[in-house]
Amino acid sequence: MPPAIARAFRAAVDEAARHVGATAPNPPVGCAILDSEGTILATGGHHRAGTPHAEVQAINQCRERGLLARAHTAVVTLEPCNHTGRTGPCSLALLATPIRSVWIGVRDPNPHVEGGGADTLRQRGCDVHVLQPTGPQGPMQTLCRSLLAPFTHFMRTGQPWITVKQALDAHGSMVPPAGRTTFTSAASLDLAHRLRRATDAVITATGTIRADQPGLDVRRVPDHPGRAPRILAICTRTGEVDEAYLTAAHNRGFEIRVCTDITALPDMLGQAGVTWAMVEAGPKLLAEIEARGLWHDWLSITAGPDGTDQYAVRVRAGDVTPLRLFPELDAA
């Protein structure tokens, strides 16, 4: 892959990643448009279901800057759509510009559109490249698949991708010192809040609620403009949840679901349109989730002295994890 295309893919992934958490039930997608010299003229991301797709955002940016005549190549993290949904087909939007070379990160996993956009572009004279899963293009293809992982999983199963986030102290304990609810560094708390922002739901349990009265909202990063409300799923076998806590969570903007059978949780969240959920619960619930294999990736943050936290990422199957969208977890 030419270096200019690799740079454009990175820009497109970054653009898509900015909107992760705001696009459900659509996937996050990013696009970069280059001139014939490989200079990026514009980037675009899909912001929210019902608004223009990434390709159209990037084309509009080019047009507004008076650069559309120079547009030569489009780089898209996901195959351009070929159907008219809430917006028109992106394949035709691209063909209405001077762009005649299109690089695609991943084919559309949606069975209704597979092959659609790429084939249309080829049939109408575009040079179309799809990243290969192995070889030098492999890492970028994995990043594009990671961006789509929650959406792809949701589409195939009707259930969300589930990420566990667990903080540990130097002795392996999850229990914070008396009088505190967190003990990891400012940098990893920032990361935890960015992860909250990226996900559609947070899963906790009554043990954590009793101990911490946790906020579980997004505070350390600016929120997405216009995002849907986040769902708070509370696990309890007894079904008894502190009313005052429920009121406080509702006032922080959460839609609340109480779950008395954890095996029913994935379907319950899937039916609410949750594509990606994160777990912030204590050791009892994590043991249940681990034993039943109800997770897809698992982030452990071990607090070190003076803010030197260590990150470790486990993936239950394969090499794809949306946690790779967070640059500090690249090497974890």
Ligand SMILES: NC(=O)C1=CN([C@@H]2O[C@H](COP(=O)(O)OP(=O)(O)OC[C@H]3O[C@@H](n4cnc5c(N)ncnc54)[C@H](OP(=O)(O)O)[C@@H]3O)[C@@H](O)[C@H]2O)C=CC1
């Ligand atoms: N370091 C970290 O990352 C975190 C640490 N913590 C810490 O963890 C501690 C609390 O941990 P812990 O007591 O283990 O509490 P949990 O948060 O794990 O909650 C335990 C409760 O979960 C419910 N539950 C358990 N199994 C199921 C199931 N199969 N289906 C539905 N509900 C279920 C039960 O609720 P019920 O009793 O209502 O039936 C149980 O009492 C606190 O000190 C807190 O600060 C908490 C979160 C993250």
Ligand SMILES: Nc1c(N[C@@H]2O[C@H](COP(=O)(O)O)[C@@H](O)[C@H]2O)[nH]c(=O)[nH]c1=O
């Ligand atoms: N202790 C611990 C975490 N714990 C999680 O954060 C919750 C507190 O959230 P909030 O009330 O919104 O600040 C707490 O109840 C638990 O779920 N998270 C971390 O990133 N690092 C930490 O050291």
